[in-house]
Amino acid sequence: MRLLRFTTVKLTLCLICGILIGYYLSPSLFLAFSLTTIFITLLGVVFVYSHKAPAILFGLLTGLLTVAIGIFSFTLSESKNLGQHYIQHSPEGNRTYTLKIREVLKSNDFSDRFVAHVNYMDSIRVSGKILLNITADITEVPLFVDDEIVAFTTLKPITPPLNPHQFNYKKYLSNIGIEHQVRLARSEYLLNPRPKRTIFGMAAKIRNHIIDSLKKENFGSEELGVIQALLLGQRNEITAEINEDYKNAGAYHILALSGLHIGILLGLLHFLLKPLELLPKGRTLKLVIIVLLLWGFALLAGLSASILRAVTMFSFVAYALYLNRPTSHFNILALSLFFILLLLDPLLLFQVGFQLSYAAVFSIVWIYPILQKLWAPQNWFFKKGWELVSVSIAAQLGVLPISLFYFHQFPGLFLVSSLLILPFLSFILGFGILVIALSVFNSLPPILVTTYDTVIRWMNTVIGTVAQQENFLFRSISFDGIQLILSYGIIISMVMAFIKTSYKRVMIFLALILCFQTYILGNRYQTNQKETLVIGHIAKNTSIIHQTGQILTLYTNNPIAAARMANDYSIAQNITKVEHRPLKNSFLIGNQRLVILDSSIVGLPKEDTISTLLLTQSPKINLERLLDSVQPKIIIADGSNYRTYIERWKATCRKKKLLFHSTVENGALIYNIP
Numbered sequence: 001m002r003l004l005r006f007t008t009v010k011l012t013l014c015l016i017c018g019i020l021i022g023y024y025l026s027p028s029l030f031l032a033f034s035l036t037t038i039f040i041t042l043l044g045v046v047f048v049y050s051h052k053a054p055a056i057l058f059g060l061l062t063g064l065l066t067v068a069i070g071i072f073s074f075t076l077s078e079s080k081n082l083g084q085h086y087i088q089h090s091p092e093g094n095r096t097y098t099l100k101i102r103e104v105l106k107s108n109d110f111s112d113r114f115v116a117h118v119n120y121m122d123s124i125r126v127s128g129k130i131l132l133n134i135t136a137d138i139t140e141v142p143l144f145v146d147d148e149i150v151a152f153t154t155l156k157p158i159t160p161p162l163n164p165h166q167f168n169y170k171k172y173l174s175n176i177g178i179e180h181q182v183r184l185a186r187s188e189y190l191l192n193p194r195p196k197r198t199i200f201g202m203a204a205k206i207r208n209h210i211i212d213s214l215k216k217e218n219f220g221s222e223e224l225g226v227i228q229a230l231l232l233g234q235r236n237e238i239t240a241e242i243n244e245d246y247k248n249a250g251a252y253h254i255l256a257l258s259g260l261h262i263g264i265l266l267g268l269l270h271f272l273l274k275p276l277e278l279l280p281k282g283r284t285l286k287l288v289i290i291v292l293l294l295w296g297f298a299l300l301a302g303l304s305a306s307i308l309r310a311v312t313m314f315s316f317v318a319y320a321l322y323l324n325r326p327t328s329h330f331n332i333l334a335l336s337l338f339f340i341l342l343l344l345d346p347l348l349l350f351q352v353g354f355q356l357s358y359a360a361v362f363s364i365v366w367i368y369p370i371l372q373k374l375w376a377p378q379n380w381f382f383k384k385g386w387e388l389v390s391v392s393i394a395a396q397l398g399v400l401p402i403s404l405f406y407f408h409q410f411p412g413l414f415l416v417s418s419l420l421i422l423p424f425l426s427f428i429l430g431f432g433i434l435v436i437a438l439s440v441f442n443s444l445p446p447i448l449v450t451t452y453d454t455v456i457r458w459m460n461t462v463i464g465t466v467a468q469q470e471n472f473l474f475r476s477i478s479f480d481g482i483q484l485i486l487s488y489g490i491i492i493s494m495v496m497a498f499i500k501t502s503y504k505r506v507m508i509f510l511a512l513i514l515c516f517q518t519y520i521l522g523n524r525y526q527t528n529q530k531e532t533l534v535i536g537h538i539a540k541n542t543s544i545i546h547q548t549g550q551i552l553t554l555y556t557n558n559p560i561a562a563a564r565m566a567n568d569y570s571i572a573q574n575i576t577k578v579e580h581r582p583l584k585n586s587f588l589i590g591n592q593r594l595v596i597l598d599s600s601i602v603g604l605p606k607e608d609t610i611s612t613l614l615l616t617q618s619p620k621i622n623l624e625r626l627l628d629s630v631q632p633k634i635i636i637a638d639g640s641n642y643r644t645y646i647e648r649w650k651a652t653c654r655k656k657k658l659l660f661h662s663t664v665e666n667g668a669l670i671y672n673i674p
Contacts, residue, residue: 012342014063018070019346032068032075039065074346079128079179086118086126087179091155096122097182098192099132101147102200103302106236111136114143115178130155131173131181134189141191144208146201148192155180162537162667163565165572175350203299207232213439217449223456226255231432233257233301242460247407248467250396250414251421256353257301259361262294262310264426266318268433269293287322291315308348309357312340352406356399363398364391367495385419392418401487404479408571412472420462428455476567478523478574486516524550527574531673533589535614536565537639537663542583542596542616545569550576555583589671595632597621615649618642623652634659636669 022032043061079085098120105113116132119125134143143149158170158181173179211228219227225237235243235255246252253260269290276286298311341348348354371390377383392415404410411417435452438444467473489512497505527550534545543562544555552575556562559580570578587594592611599617613632615621618641635653637646637660646662653660661669 010063011066014066015070015073015342016349018067018072019074019342019349020070021067022071022074022346023350026078027071027075029075029081032072035068036065036072039068069343070346073343077177077346079177082127084125084127086121086128086155089121089124089126091121091180094152094154096120096150096152097155098148098150099130099182100195101132101143101145101149102129104143104145104204104236107136109136111183112142119148129176129178131158131178133181133183135183135185137186143191144201145204146195146197148195149189150192151182151184151189153182153184153188155182157181160667162663163568164534164668164670165568166565167568175347177347199299200303203302207234207300207302210436210440213442214436217439217444218446219449219453220457222460223453226456226460227432227435227452229255229257230261230429231436233307242464245460245464245467248409248411248473249417249463250411251417251463251466253360253395254421254425257307257310258353258357259310259313260425261429262297262307262314264429265297266290266294266314268426268430270318270321283322287318290318294318308341309354313361352402355402359398359402360395361398364394367394367397370495370499384423388419388422389415392422397491401479401484401491404477404487405481405484408477408479409473409475410477412474413466413469417463417466420466421459424459428459431455476571478571480572482519483516486512486519490516523574530573533587533594533671533673534569535636535638535663535669535671536562537668538562538565539639542598542614542638542640544583544587546587547573547575550574551579552577553579553581555581557583590673612636614638615645616640618645623649624656627652627656627658632658634661636661636663638663 021027039061043058043065046058046061075081079087082088097118099116100119101114102117103115105115107113111133114132114134116130118128118130158173158179160170161168210232211234214224214227221237222239222242225235225239226242228234228236229238238255243255246255273286273289276282276289279285294311294315298307301307368390371393372387375386377386396414400410431452435444435448438448490509493505493509493512497509530547530549532545532547534547536543536545538558538561541556541558541561543558543565545566546553546555547569550573552566552570552573554562554566566578569575583596585596589612593609594612594614595610596614596616597619598615599619610630611633613630613634614636615623616638623635635649635658637649643664646664650660650662663669
């Protein structure tokens, strides 16, 4: 591949390998530091005696050193290796914590949610981030970025998923450095009246002032939510319907501030500030102003991973424009990824938005020029249309495997939504910046409010119409990590064969397709041979999944409550048919019997041997007396029971030396039936 000629690209790949090694192997800090020191020493020796050493040795050691730096960087970022991190000071039990709000998250029906930095634990100065949940109360003053609270409380670990193939929120938070959470009522903390202010707080204050100014204007609620997302990177007030429409139409990148928006902003600034070039040192002044404005916008938008990546990359682009000489897109991409972002925060590599963003940009700068060579229309209208189509196809090829892996769906009309919206996006963003500027100074004419509100409503309507074409939205696609890797192999080999057709490249492409198909057939064969019974965890409900091959039977009296659990399981197991049936009183697990005992049953059914007893709906029984007559191997209590009952049953089973499984604590119980 031609891009491997660039040193920065090769070093970036080595750094990524090092971070992945650190993530999956978890070496000690001492080992990671030792490896880095050894390779630095070896590289120094080779450099001193470079006239005697072969050039390939210098390149090899440089690559190995970069891998070691990646391992060391990731290991150093882990909370267990940070000496000042709160986790190093035994956070068990009630302690007095001083917390500083770093980010305001989207609230739910029960609580307001924040990312908070831990500044003090008792009187000890510490570091680290936690998830802060505060009981929703509209009568209380809301918290903002930089606010500080003091609370006497206990940090709780983030709970792992309780059902198989459920979204792993614990892993997601761990990948952004959050290991614990705390829940507080409004009366359980004190607010510091004079907290220390940071640049993040000042940016949030400016952003909130802009939002308050916009709320005073006559914008619709849905339109205002989209405006905040488009121009300020705040998606907290987007309605669930609008959010779903943009996802289903393949246009969610329009709402998520990323390289698309920063590239348009750079183009606008480059055009508007062009008169500065007439001044002495005007081109240098123009560069400085553009870079400052780009980073100011990034700060205003909250310094998310996608914004960091985009602004870093387009700062290099602005510098390339200043030098007025061509520069490689791959070098820009690798410089922003390697030198700035991953070295400072290796955990960015495991964030879905970061992965999607880089995959899209990488694919565009690699595949877009190839598509442009296929057809070069002379007509301006067709030329611009083909450019939009090429960009959309290239971006979708880059993100398709990642999207299928994480979201298990593919919007078939992504080209339509792109062709309908992207030509007007520069105007929409430019108009929006003007609206914000006038609104802040209380000088926004009503005609501009009406016009911009109509434009945003039109965009939402177009996206909603595209999203309603359900036949073109492919959902519930089973896609795992092996398929992800094979898919990228197929895409890369296909593009390589297209660039320069040769027997070897075509055979590699076909071999990867064969591997992909063989893997799918192997998975299908394994699924058809499988029979599994899953006792799931759903609050206030009882649900049991019985999988026989590619057919899933869901036993529950509340199908709506159990739908999410069944859907997640079906996608992961490549289920082709789902049946719903009322809950039964007993199930056969191989040659042993599982019996369900709920609040409506007076006595146990007369069965041969009861090996498993499932307690549901908080039955009023004397478990100790029952166990004198029935001798199961295990007692299970699901999420439909009162917690006090579960604790009492747990104590009884401990006394009887009998296995006890609570889905509230231990999650779903899975039986693989031979």
